[in-house]
Amino acid sequence: MSSHRIALIPGDGIGQEVIPAACAVLDAVAIGHGLSFTYDEFDWSCDRYLQTGAMMPADGLDQVRHHDAILLGAVGYPGVPDHVSLWGLLIPMRREFQQYVNLRPIKVFEGVPSPLRSARAGEVDLVVVRENVEGEYSEIGGRMYRGTPQEAAVQESVFTRAGVTRLLDYGFDLATKRRGQLTSATKSNGIVHTMPFWDELVRERAARYPSVAWNQEHIDALAAKFVLSPERFDVVVASNLFGDILSDLAAAVAGSIGIAPAASLNPEREFPSTFEPVHGSAPDIAGKGVANPLGAIWSASMMLDHLGHPEAGADVLTAIAAVLAGSGVRTADLGGTADTAQFTEAVIAALPTAG
């Protein structure tokens, strides 16, 4: 029996609804694979911020530092500015735990119509590898002459050789295990310092992976190609900002933001990695029990892979695909009438090792 201790941070809104769904699937798949999970739940959220003035306690990161992984719902809610919730929890966690790879797979499943007629099931299967701890999301900068006509704001981007190189190596290595293609998102025509540096490092690292066919695309053209021919992409490496935008776009192409998973990985495993759906707290549907738990369940499947149980992870993906392709059970965002609990039960029943 292999057992794991997982830190749960459901967070805000539908995070509270999709994380229990992911845990129910984890517990069900565990039975067939000789695994067991214990969960420690943390109430870090905008609610907590409103009551105590902080998204998490001062020693919060120390409380989860020794867990095997972190499963996170979503943080952010009306009433608390989004930069407060993001910089009060997610960004410190990504940085302190060196979760420098943000991995976002996208697939079009059989039975889930893409809004694009050209995107067919089985053909769209790509991964966005987003730099997660530096780049455009930096604390360097400031505001001057607030409230006056001369008011100015400056925000610096930070790209380091070490930070970009380790991210690119992760992407190239992943490409060798997939279809051997890598696309680098750039904008070196308009952004004349950091992006040519990024391009140079891509060329440098590519030389070490002769089996990977690679190219680079400017982010604007790349966004258009994600819409026009998403099937041509395999691994896409991108800076923090470009990767953030591109992966939401790709999730929409795949049918709904509700299905998209993500992992913030510390590949060296010195710290816990965080597994989190791409979507936010969805205040418009929170509390109704109708959120699509698929993004959270797929994130849990990625957690199983990371914890060394790829067969269990694959079983969860197989069950998701079987429910979508072989039954009408789906949540409202995918055009169905099932609620969160009904969809979760269908996934559990479809596990290859069930009953």
Ligand code: NAI
């Ligand atoms: P959102 O992802 O919460 O919602 C966008 C739209 O997609 C809404 O119409 C929502 O109902 C729908 N949606 C999202 N997830 C769904 C699901 N699982 N099932 C069905 N429908 C779903 O993005 P929004 O509205 O921009 O942000 C709301 C809050 O969430 C903000 O405070 C934002 O900062 C936060 N947020 C947090 C993230 C995180 O913790 N990783 C990521 C994105 C947003």
Ligand code: MG
């Ligand atoms: Mg985003």
